[in-house]
Amino acid sequence: MPPPDAASSNPLLQLSVHSLPSAGAASPQRTRMGRLKMLLIWAVCAAPVVASYLSYYVVKPQGRINHGTLITPPKPMSAEAGLAFTDLQGQAVAPQALQGQWLLVSVAGGACDAACERQLYLQRQLREVLGRDKDRVDRVWLIPDQAEVRPALMPALAQAWTLRVDAARLSQWLQADAGQTLSSHLYLVDPRGDWMMRFPADADPVRIKKDLMRLLKASESWDEAGR
Numbered sequence: 001m002p003p004p005d006a007a008s009s010n011p012l013l014q015l016s017v018h019s020l021p022s023a024g025a026a027s028p029q030r031t032r033m034g035r036l037k038m039l040l041i042w043a044v045c046a047a048p049v050v051a052s053y054l055s056y057y058v059v060k061p062q063g064r065i066n067h068g069t070l071i072t073p074p075k076p077m078s079a080e081a082g083l084a085f086t087d088l089q090g091q092a093v094a095p096q097a098l099q100g101q102w103l104l105v106s107v108a109g110g111a112c113d114a115a116c117e118r119q120l121y122l123q124r125q126l127r128e129v130l131g132r133d134k135d136r137v138d139r140v141w142l143i144p145d146q147a148e149v150r151p152a153l154m155p156a157l158a159q160a161w162t163l164r165v166d167a168a169r170l171s172q173w174l175q176a177d178a179g180q181t182l183s184s185h186l187y188l189v190d191p192r193g194d195w196m197m198r199f200p201a202d203a204d205p206v207r208i209k210k211d212l213m214r215l216l217k218a219s220e221s222w223d224e225a226g227r
Helices: 028-059 114-128 131-136 151-157 167-173 205-219
Strands: 069-076 102-107 137-143 161-165 186-189 194-198
Touching (some): 161 167, 186 205
Parallel strands (some): 137 161
C-alpha cells in the first residue's frame, strides 16, 4: 500500500499561500486620507500663529492706535522752504544742524507763560523716561517772537535747543490741530528732519511715551544716539 501523500496528511500544508503586498501598493484612498489628516493637524497647530499675524497686521487692535497724529506725507525742515533759526545770541543755526536726532518740539513765545512752562517740563520728563534711548532724542523750544527769555528758565534749557524762528515761516512747516494754536501741541521730528507726528493738546504723557518707545524701537536698526 503506498504511503499517504505528505501534503494531504498535513493540514497546515493544505492552506493557500498568497503573495504579500508590495510596499508601493497602498490604496490611493488611504494615501489621500493620510495626507488630509496631516494637513488638518498642521492647520490646528498653525491657527494661533496665523491669527496673531492677522490681528497684528490687518485687524490692528485698539491698543495699537497711535496717540499722536501721523503727518502724511511728512513735512521736511529745510532752508529751501525758507525756514531759518537763530539762537538766543542771534547766531544763525542751519536746519541741517538739528538733523540726526529725533526732536521733541514745543512752540511758545519767549515770555513763556504757565502753559509754556508745563510744556517744557513735560518735554523734559518725556525724554528722561526713555532711559537708555533718551540720547537719541533732543528737546527743541521754538520761539516765534523776540520776547526776552527769563533767566530763571535757562537752567532747565541747558541741554535743549532754544531757537527763534519767523512765525510766518514756522506756520508753513508746523500746523496745529483744528481749533488749537501751535503752542497747544508737542511735535515730533524724525532724524531726517521731517515733521511726522503731532501730539494732542493736553496729551496723556503715558501714551506719548508709548508712541515714542514704539518709534525708537522700530528705528533702532538704522538710528543711533548722537549725530
